[in-house]
Amino acid sequence: EDQVTQSPEALRLQEGESSSLNCSYTVSGLRGLFWYRQDPGKGPEFLFTLYSAGEEKEKERLKATLTKKESFLHITAPKPEDSATYLCAVPLPPGKLIFGQGTTLQVKP
Amino acid sequence: EPEVTQTPSHQVTQMGQEVILRCVPISNHLYFYWYRQILGQKVEFLVSFYNNEISEKSEIFDDQFSVERPDGSNFTLKIRSTKLEDSAMYFCASSGEAQEDAEAFFGQGTRLTVV
Numbered sequence: 001e002d003q004v005t006q007s008p009e010a011l012r013l014q015e016g017e018s019s020s021l022n023c024s025y026t027v028s029g030l031r032g033l034f035w036y037r038q039d040p041g042k043g044p045e046f047l048f049t050l051y052s053a054g055e056e057k058e059k060e061r062l063k064a065t066l067t068k069k070e071s072f073l074h075i076t077a078p079k080p081e082d083s084a085t086y087l088c089a090v091p092l093p094p095g096k097l098i099f100g101q102g103t104t105l106q107v108k109p
Numbered sequence: 110e111p112e113v114t115q116t117p118s119h120q121v122t123q124m125g126q127e128v129i130l131r132c133v134p135i136s137n138h139l140y141f142y143w144y145r146q147i148l149g150q151k152v153e154f155l156v157s158f159y160n161n162e163i164s165e166k167s168e169i170f171d172d173q174f175s176v177e178r179p180d181g182s183n184f185t186l187k188i189r190s191t192k193l194e195d196s197a198m199y200f201c202a203s204s205g206e207a208q209e210d211a212e213a214f215f216g217q218g219t220r221l222t223v224v
Contacts, residue, residue: 043200043215094164095140096154
């Protein structure tokens with residue numbers, strides 16, 4: 001069965017304390033992996049797409065990496081405004097995303 | 110920056126009533142989707158729509174649900190006879206190409222409360 005699992009469920013960091021979020025997946029024939037950010041009561045906001053093992057993408061304090069079985073979202077020197085739920089998702093043809101349950105990040109000043 | 114817009118932002122309805130949730134996808138996108146998120150749970154796929162027909166639907170998307178693109182800009186989700194368990198955030202999304210090749214942009218959601 002196609003599955004996406006994220007860990008940890010919740011993460012509390014002090015401002016400036018770097019960490020990583022994990023997304024593991026069991027999907028036959030991976031066609032890509034998406035990372036989204038979701039603020040409370042809002043829709044998912046696209047961050048990154050990764051297509052192949054070894055690929056990395058960066059945006060400000062975030063860096064996403066992909067291996068054959070999992071993806072990591074590394075957060076370097078986070079700020080309080082990085083507090084949100086981070087979702088990963090994998091696409092399955094002919095056109096749907098399977099989401100993980102998300103990691104809720106809280107960054108304290 | 111182009112965005113997906115959804116209306117209303119919040120809808121309260123009585124059990125058994127019909128509701129229509131509305132979405133305006135990004136204007137040059139070809140693929141349209143509805144997802145839902147029950148409070149505290151995962152974002153779940155409901156349906157995808159391309160070339161004026163459903164291309165994929167989940168088990169959740171039963172006969173009580175329907176989608177329509179009534180004109181060149183709107184994309185709607187209708188729930189014929191709402192149940193308490195339909196209470197959730199409903200997100201519309203669109204993408205320019207097949208979703209596995211391109212990012213999907215999501216709207217801000219409609220919070221549906223069935224009482």
